[in-house]
Amino acid sequence: MIRVEVEDYTDWDGAPALRMLVVLDESVDPEKVSGEAAGQLKSVIRKSLRKHGIELFPYIFFAKPSELAETKEE
Amino acid sequence: MHEDLFAQAEILAKLDPRKPKQANLRRAISSAYYGIFHFFVDEACRLQFGTQHAQAAYRHTLGRAFTHSVMKQACISFGGGTLKASVMKGLPHDDSGNYLIPEAIQDAASTFVELQEKRSVADYDRTERFKRSDVLIMIDQAKSDCANFAELCAKTLVIARRYVLTS
Numbered sequence: 446m447i448r449v450e451v452e453d454y455t456d457w458d459g460a461p462a463l464r465m466l467v468v469l470d471e472s473v474d475p476e477k478v479s480g481e482a483a484g485q486l487k488s489v490i491r492k493s494l495r496k497h498g499i500e501l502f503p504y505i506f507f508a509k510p511s512e513l514a515e516t517k518e519e
Numbered sequence: 520m521h522e523d524l525f526a527q528a529e530i531l532a533k534l535d536p537r538k539p540k541q542a543n544l545r546r547a548i549s550s551a552y553y554g555i556f557h558f559f560v561d562e563a564c565r566l567q568f569g570t571q572h573a574q575a576a577y578r579h580t581l582g583r584a585f586t587h588s589v590m591k592q593a594c595i596s597f598g599g600g601t602l603k604a605s606v607m608k609g610l611p612h613d614d615s616g617n618y619l620i621p622e623a624i625q626d627a628a629s630t631f632v633e634l635q636e637k638r639s640v641a642d643y644d645r646t647e648r649f650k651r652s653d654v655l656i657m658i659d660q661a662k663s664d665c666a667n668f669a670e671l672c673a674k675t676l677v678i679a680r681r682y683v684l685t686s
Binding site for chain 1: 533538588591595598599600622625626629630632633635636637639640648650651652653655656657658659660661662663664
């Protein structure tokens with residue numbers, strides 16, 4: 446994991462939420478990242494937000510730098 | 520059916536090894552969402568009517584009554600780790616007054632919320648660019664959460680029942 450980016454977000458139902466981007470190291474093979482591990486990370490993030498009094502639901506996305514660069518090119 | 524939907528999602532997400540087509544990633548997200556959706560619906564209907572073949576027609580009929588928005592609201596509540604005071608009234612609680620939801624239910628509920636949002640975006644928002652990394656991880660997370668939830672159901676039926684019936 447290289448960095449985490451957070452921005453305000455409005456979900457599809459119009460509710461205020463957070464959108465978080467977890468940028469993975471380029472060497473990470475996403476097929477080898479277990480759903481269990483990803484779920485644990487997301488769970489820690491949700492609990493940490495609640496602990497700090499933030500009740501907004503965090504929608505969390507993963508991406509590698511190359512995937513983000515492709516999106517910029519398009 | 521949920522296992523077939525997850526398998527379909529994986530196939531779609533792994534197509535086009537060099538540069539994945541957005542259409543395939545979007546359909547993969549949608550299949551993964553419907554995988555967890557049908558898993559919850561099926562669990563709830565099995566608890567209501569039983570698991571025998573003769574009861575399948577009743578299960579399938581009840582299954583048509585579930586709505587995405589109501590399930591999302593229930594999942595936001597359960598995913599938050601505790602229940603509203605009005606729901607909690609009369610239930611056993613800890614010293615802090617909270618009725619703690621098991622991790623397996625919190626995780627599956629939160630994944631449902633996340634996947635429902637991503638499915639809406641995948642189906643209708645052409646400005647979003649889906650990444651294969653995220654789609655593959657999301658699919659495996661949904662599979663893992665369903666497995667953990669099913670394991671919890673087998674171990675502690677009461678709380679899992681309360682969850683699927685509230686959903």
